[in-house]
Amino acid sequence: MIGWGDVYKVVEAMLPLYTALALGFASVRWWRMFTPEQSDAINKFVSCFAIPIFNLEFTLHIDPFAMNYRFIAADVVAKAATVLVLVAWAACGGAKQDLSWPVTSFSLSALNNLLVVGVPLVRAMYGPPGQDLVVQSFVMQALVWLPLLLFALEYRKAVANYTAASGDESGAVCIELPGEKAADGGGDGRAAEAGRVHLRRRPSSWAPMTVVLLKLSRNPNTYGSVLGMTWAAVANRWHLKLPAIVEGSVLIMSRAGAGMAMFSMGLFMANQEKLIACGPGLTAYAVVLRFVAGPMAMAIGSIPVGLRGAVLRIAILQAALPQAITSFVFAKEYGLHANVLSTAVIFGTLASLPLLIAYYAILELRH
Template sequence: MIGWEDVYKVVVATVPLYVALMLGYGSVRWWKIFTPEQCGAINSLVCFFTLPLFTFEFTAHVDPFEWNYLFIGADVISKVIIVVVLALWAKCSSKGSYCWSITSFSLSTLTNSLVVGVPLMKAMYGQMGVDLVVQSSVVQAIIWLTILLFVLEFRRTGLDISSNTSDVTEPGKDLEGNNMDLASSSSPSYWSLMKAVSVKLGMNPNSYAVFIGIAWAFIANRWHLQMPSIMEGSILIMSKAGTGTAMFSMGIFMALQEKVVACGTSLTVFGMVLRFIAGPAAMAIGCIAVGLHGDVLRVAIIQAALPQSITSFIFAKEYGLHAEVLSTAVIFGMMVSLPVLIAYYAVLEFIN
């Protein structure tokens, strides 16, 4: 049974995140150190440097030959269920939209596995729980964050092309006053859009850092290789700052808003429901589908209820899509996650 000492370990792991958050908030709101333009540059630093190196560093040190692939299969099934539901909602409901489907996917599936999940799972289920939550974190980085990055880039590239096209074709003449064929400059073709997205993703280290990391993990564990210390040190010097700078950037974002809860009460509740109810429910279905039972089943459901991924906020901020909703989900998710996760732990003890 989880005790006060175990709770303290989780608190010790999360409090430093709020220290970084408050430093970021104070640097803008109280001390006026950074301008809004500089705040955007800080988020880009996190998005394109510290987070990719952080992702590479933890991915490169896993052992993929020891993974529980039934557990991973349950995770994949749960995410596919959510994707299908959101796709149907966007297509069939008058309130559905592509943009909100992206944000809802982040809220219901992407978790903070390493910072909160590792100490909590160690307290609840020992090393087995830690191994499984690390596996889920790596799979999240390989598959789901990559897909999220793709759809965000696809959306932004489409908007950029459409905006540029509108600028050229309005009011139907080019800058020299020549008439243009409006039919030839309507919305961009699918393949031209895919080409533009591929080029941009090729320049984004988040899109390939995790694949380089997992490739090294396979090679290193297959032939028992060690990463050269000079390379390890070069990666660690930036990757260790990944989580801290991400929280600092979130604090900056909060300081630039009129309210701390920028998205309002209803969206905050919506985000909490997706995070702590929809995600675990979908995972329970995935576990039943692959036949998980015992402690592996319990770990799978509890790790699906971990607080919101910090990376999801960084991506939302960089790509300009509901960053206020994701920042609120991260902040309040961490605050309420501990009692919620302990409640899940107590209830699941009655399940064989």
């Protein structure tokens, strides 16, 4: 049973996040230390360096051969079902042929703060076995679901850019040419104007995908966790130890992950007119997806794989953990509903402790 000492440990893990948030907010709102461009650069650093190395550091030390594969299967089923529902929503026109809200809804319902909040809380409730499952869930999130989110964000951006570059409904593509003006193309189906040529042809549907794959191949988030898991498998198979110089190099960057992400969020908040930038309606939407839809999907995903007992309760509880800080960083980087994700992280984390204790009590009573 969780006691007041355990609650204090969770609060002790959460409050430093808000210290970084407050410093970021104050540095812009009151001290005027950073411009919006500098704030974007800080978020870029977090997205491209701090987060992938943070994920790498934790995956390096996992034991892939000791993971609970039934628990992992339930997590995959739950999140795959969520993806299918959101894809169907987008395909049926519920998102008006735009991927913006399906992508944001996936972030809200599937990505949670497993390490900072999840580890101390679940360890207090279920001991070391609960902590191990939360860490395994984090590894899957870093290995599978964050790259999937990046793919969706890049694809949405590529499609938007590709659509904007299309000249008309016939599929003409506008291409910028160097120089002052382009020569007239005559009667060969090309219309020339100042510095542009419009090619009258239907562009390939694979063009956005090519751009997406190229960008993902250059993104450290794509392969950071893969490298970590590869080393973890090799090290545990042949009992190898990571060289101290390598581990120190990884640690010095990974320790900046959560703190710099919250600092970046504080910078973002300070540049907004309102503290709750997205309004009460979207805040409620985010809360329902995070604390209701996420646990429900996990409960449903646990049925076909046959999760029972404490593992089932831990699976449902960890699915109700507050919003992942990483989801805000990526939303800010790609310009997609960062106001919604920042509100979900800040106020969801504050509200999560009583909600999770209530979940714990209900699950134990049903047990």
